[in-house]
Amino acid sequence: MNKRNMIGLLILSLLMAVQVAVAADSKGDMAKMDNPMAVKAADAITKAEAARKKAASVDGEWRDTGKFIKKAEEAAKAGDYEKALKLAKKAEDEGKLGYEQQVSQRELKMPSYLKY
């Protein structure tokens, strides 16, 4: 076997290894998605992210909302869907509250204690 064939064989086996790994991973993902809790958690995270973005659009995002979403994603990845759901719900609530907080103050109201 010459050098060229050796390199070709090496690349081929590498490609095959990558393919097997990707297939295994997507199989894992598929298995996860068969789990109704996984679907629920993914949905909750999507909703939380949308609520966070909506709050941010009016400068109303709270400090920890993004952190909760990140932790929810990590929990879902680790298969702890209960935890992921809880965190995502918390983040979604924060997003909604942050948005409402800013929208409710759209008009500037001067405090009564400041006398002109």
Next chain:
Amino acid sequence: MRLTVMGREIMKKILISLAVLALTATGVQAGPEEDRMAFVKYYKAKFPSVPDKEYANGVYAIDPVGRENWEAIEEFPPYEPFIDAGKEMWEKPFANGKGYKDCFPDGPAIQHHYPNWDKKQKMVMTLPLALNQCREANGEKPLKYKKGPINNILSYIAFQSRGQVVNVKVPMDDPGAVAAYEEGKKFYFTRRGQLNFSCASCHLQNTGLKVRTEILSPSVGHVTNWPVYRSKWGTVGTLHRRFSGCNNNIRAKALKAQGRQYRNLEYFLSYLSNGQEFNGPGARK
């Protein structure tokens, strides 16, 4: 047309409501000088023994114990090395041979020119932004706005500018400038974050009271002493770094340093300090 008694009552109520609305609107639409005077009057009523000029010293105008510590710290100022490093930056030419001196020919004592309304760019121009625009115009990378070397050059400029007086102008014939000022004012009074606090909650309504161990400072004088060496930071930091910290404390997500919102807030806050002397860089807990 004759009104019935009931009709007259309704009319009276409508007129009273309109009068109240008009009065409220007057308060909201007060101009920068009316705002400043209202703040000064408010603090004067709260701290009658504090002379006007003392507000340039921030919280130490109203905190005698903290002031003793601060005065002791000022005997060996922790920000001195930053001033020296800033002087070097000011003197050192950029790669193209030009330098800060070319951008700011009347420098380095230029603090009193900022923040200002930049008619050309239609935005509030702050000193850190102007410094970075100078760098970029000369092919240099902009500096980060919260930590690092920007604080050196700001310390040097602040030190050279000591004794100058805050003199922010809001050109009332320029709707953009007025809108920027109003946006800064609205930011100041808007509650945000999980704790639902506004800047005013701490620095106006509850000035002089304590949050944990710290006395809340008045807003008049908030901008005079920057950049500041904070013992908590262990280094010198910018005003916008402090804005971020404040927002974090009330559990709101901090906005971008030198972004529109914080620059407009700086514009409003700086106007409130008109007439106060610059005394930066400062030292704070």
